Amino acid sequence: MKQAFRGLRLNKTNTALMTLGIIIGIASLTVIVAIGEGTKKSVLNRIANLGFGPDAFSVYAGAGRLFFRKAQMPTNLTLQDADDIAALPSVRIVVPRQRKRLRAIYSRNNTSTRVYGVTPPWQEARAWNVADGRFLSDQDMERKSKVAVLGATPARNLFQGIDPLGKSVRLGTVFFKVIGILEEKGVTESGYDPDNRILIPLSTSMSRMLHQTYLHSIRIQVLDPGQVSKAMEDVTALLRQNHNLSSLAADDFRFVTPQGIMEWVNKQKLAMNRMLLLISTISLLVGGIVIMNIMLVSVRERIREIGIRRCFGASRMDITQQFLCESVVVSLFGGILGVGLGWGISAGLKYMDWIPTQIDWQPFALSFVFSTLIGLLFGIQPARKAAFLTPEETLR
Amino acid sequence: MSLIEMQSIIKSFKNIGFETQVLKGISISIEGGEYVSIIGPSGAGKSTLMAIMGCLGRPTSGMYSLDGEEVESMNDKQLSRIRNEKIGFVFQAFHLLPGVTALDNVMMPLMYCSEIPKDATERAKAALQKVGLGHRLHHTPGQMSGGEQQRVTIARALINNPKIILADEPTGNLDSKNGAEIMKVFDQLVSEGRTIILITHDPKVAEHSNRTIRLKDGLVEEDRYHETVQKHEAGISGPAAE
Numbered sequence: 001m002k003q004a005f006r007g008l009r010l011n012k013t014n015t016a017l018m019t020l021g022i023i024i025g026i027a028s029l030t031v032i033v034a035i036g037e038g039t040k041k042s043v044l045n046r047i048a049n050l051g052f053g054p055d056a057f058s059v060y061a062g063a064g065r066l067f068f069r070k071a072q073m074p075t076n077l078t079l080q081d082a083d084d085i086a087a088l089p090s091v092r093i094v095v096p097r098q099r100k101r102l103r104a105i106y107s108r109n110n111t112s113t114r115v116y117g118v119t120p121p122w123q124e125a126r127a128w129n130v131a132d133g134r135f136l137s138d139q140d141m142e143r144k145s146k147v148a149v150l151g152a153t154p155a156r157n158l159f160q161g162i163d164p165l166g167k168s169v170r171l172g173t174v175f176f177k178v179i180g181i182l183e184e185k186g187v188t189e190s191g192y193d194p195d196n197r198i199l200i201p202l203s204t205s206m207s208r209m210l211h212q213t214y215l216h217s218i219r220i221q222v223l224d225p226g227q228v229s230k231a232m233e234d235v236t237a238l239l240r241q242n243h244n245l246s247s248l249a250a251d252d253f254r255f256v257t258p259q260g261i262m263e264w265v266n267k268q269k270l271a272m273n274r275m276l277l278l279i280s281t282i283s284l285l286v287g288g289i290v291i292m293n294i295m296l297v298s299v300r301e302r303i304r305e306i307g308i309r310r311c312f313g314a315s316r317m318d319i320t321q322q323f324l325c326e327s328v329v330v331s332l333f334g335g336i337l338g339v340g341l342g343w344g345i346s347a348g349l350k351y352m353d354w355i356p357t358q359i360d361w362q363p364f365a366l367s368f369v370f371s372t373l374i375g376l377l378f379g380i381q382p383a384r385k386a387a388f389l390t391p392e393e394t395l396r
Numbered sequence: 397m398s399l400i401e402m403q404s405i406i407k408s409f410k411n412i413g414f415e416t417q418v419l420k421g422i423s424i425s426i427e428g429g430e431y432v433s434i435i436g437p438s439g440a441g442k443s444t445l446m447a448i449m450g451c452l453g454r455p456t457s458g459m460y461s462l463d464g465e466e467v468e469s470m471n472d473k474q475l476s477r478i479r480n481e482k483i484g485f486v487f488q489a490f491h492l493l494p495g496v497t498a499l500d501n502v503m504m505p506l507m508y509c510s511e512i513p514k515d516a517t518e519r520a521k522a523a524l525q526k527v528g529l530g531h532r533l534h535h536t537p538g539q540m541s542g543g544e545q546q547r548v549t550i551a552r553a554l555i556n557n558p559k560i561i562l563a564d565e566p567t568g569n570l571d572s573k574n575g576a577e578i579m580k581v582f583d584q585l586v587s588e589g590r591t592i593i594l595i596t597h598d599p600k601v602a603e604h605s606n607r608t609i610r611l612k613d614g615l616v617e618e619d620r621y622h623e624t625v626q627k628h629e630a631g632i633s634g635p636a637a638e
């Protein structure tokens with residue numbers, strides 16, 4: 001062991017190069033794991049922010065992928081569908097919604113936000129109170145009033161300390177009177193801001209904003225959590241009938257449920273983990289090959305030392321051990337520095353708000369195991385080469 | 397049985413297809429306590445013979461037994477143990493570990509003992525004191541003169557108390573004064589009862605021994621016993637400074 005350290009100290013350049021190889025491998029492994037964990041957490045966070053209890057699910061217009069769809073808004077989910085769903089015996093609350101990303105403007109300030117057309121039961125379904133003013137009322141719905149309830153973020157960005165109540169904000173081309181402010185939920189750790197939203201009456205959204213009556217989604221709350229799957233079956237049958245789908249046609253809508261989201265997350269996680277595995281294997285392999293090459297060079301450079309040790313009683317075993325020890329020490333050292341560097345980079349990415357990252361114990365355990373393995377695996381060949389030189393040859 | 401017993405030792409090297417015989421059948425026996433010098437022209441096979449004596453290489457054919465043990469049948473581990481316990485090497489080119497202190501260099505053979513002695517450091521210090529280097533314990537080879545380095549290698553050869561000292565031209569890289577100092581150390585070792593086998597080109601160095609073996613073309617040309625020069629007038633060129 002002591003000999004190993006000495007050998008490493010004497011061959012500083014080689015040691016530095018080998019350490020660098022491992023540092024890069026382990027650092028990228030660490031960053032990759034951190035990004036993986038961070039993304040997972042951010043997705044989970046986002047889901048938590050969809051505000052599903054065990055008794056709620058949503059039906060979205062259009063079939064296909066759950067999230068991150070690019071296709072334009074599908075036009076097949078209607079208010080009629082929402083009313084029919086509300087008539088199902090197991091259903092307690094139904095909230096039909098329209099949605100659009102817009103620029104909100106007040107005086108000289110403007111901010112990008114999500115505008116939702118919703119019905120008054122939204123508040124009960126989300127259990128989200130107003131901090132100031134009042135929520136949308138049935139009267140607002142009937143009159144198609146141009147009124148808006150602001151989330152905390154647009155309220156702050158647009159009004160900057162002034163009381164927003166009663167003021168007029170412009171959403172796209174239409175002016176709305178602010179009647180209420182939602183309680184602030186706070187930005188999640190992953191950077192998702194649930195407060196960045198503005199609510200307007202669904203009727204107003206249909207006639208004055210989107211100029212069409214198709215819905216983005218319908219949120220459904222059942223009477224009892226046990227009835228969720230039954231309700232989903234009923235809703236499926238109902239929508240297929242309403243949309244005149246033949247028994248061969250696929251659904252033109254999709255459900256978003258807590259379980260569905262979990263499945264989706266797990267699928268994403270699996271795909272991501274596979275990619276992570278590939279990338280880190282490659283980077284560690286590169287690090288290992290660097291170690292092996294430099295160790296082989298170092299064996300050649302240190303032939304004399306090996307010969308001297310052999311003369312005074314070092315067996316092949318002793319020489320093998322010495323070189324193995326060196327490569328393990330180097331890779332462990334590189335592993336420690338690598339985790340440190342990776343940790344720094346991950347923290348930086350998070351701090352700069354580029355990529356969500358999350359550091360747990362895994363990178364530390366992984367790098368410990370992997371760097372030891374690399375040291376052994378790629379050290380064995382040079383070590384054996386060193387040991388099988390005969391002392392006679394080495395001292396010529 | 398003699399300490400070193402060699403019979404018809406042949407050593408040949410294969411180089412791309414054709415074989416050269418370097419030792420062509422050497423039979424020597426050396427008793428414990430003898431002081432033997434091996435001389436002969438360059439390329440005669442002196443170093444090759446010494447490598448075989450020191451269990452650094454195996455003969456192509458022939459019988460070699462050392463201290464009653466047959467060497468041919470031994471595995472690497474057993475050979476390493478013999479080198480560790482019974483033989484101490486001294487080389488012309490010193491062969492010290494670079495960048496390592498004299499103390500650690502001298503201690504190195506002890507690290508390969510089957511059980512590392514607890515008093516390794518003390519023993520190394522004592523060995524260095526014995527060769528007159530008590531004041532150079534923490535110098536690296538680069539910080540020492542040739543004579544000092546060669547004395548470190550002698551301390552290293554002695555550390556594990558071996559029966560046999562094998563020295564390949566120990567004075568070859570030294571000036572006459574340093575060479576004389578080294579020869580004095582060897583004379584003292586013989587008086588302690590160690591066996592010394594010394595390769596040299598210098599007839600004056602060979603005079604220190606009591607037996608001279610002359611090699612030529614891989615064969616023993618001459619093997620004679622002779623008088624040892626008096627220790628107090630020993631020296632390569634005139635009396636050694638005292």
Ligand SMILES: Nc1ncnc2c1ncn2[C@@H]1O[C@H](COP(=O)(O)OP(=O)(O)OP(=O)(O)O)[C@@H](O)[C@H]1O
Pocket residue numbers: 409410411416418436437438439440441442443444445
């Ligand atoms: N590994 C080897 N492969 C091929 N030839 C070798 C090998 N080792 C030694 N020889 C040859 O064997 C011969 C004897 O070499 P050796 O080193 O024993 O000579 P020497 O008597 O010690 O000479 P010197 O006095 O110059 O040291 C030389 O011709 C050398 O070229």
Ligand SMILES: [Mg+2]
Pocket residue numbers: 442443444564
């Ligand atoms: Mg020679």
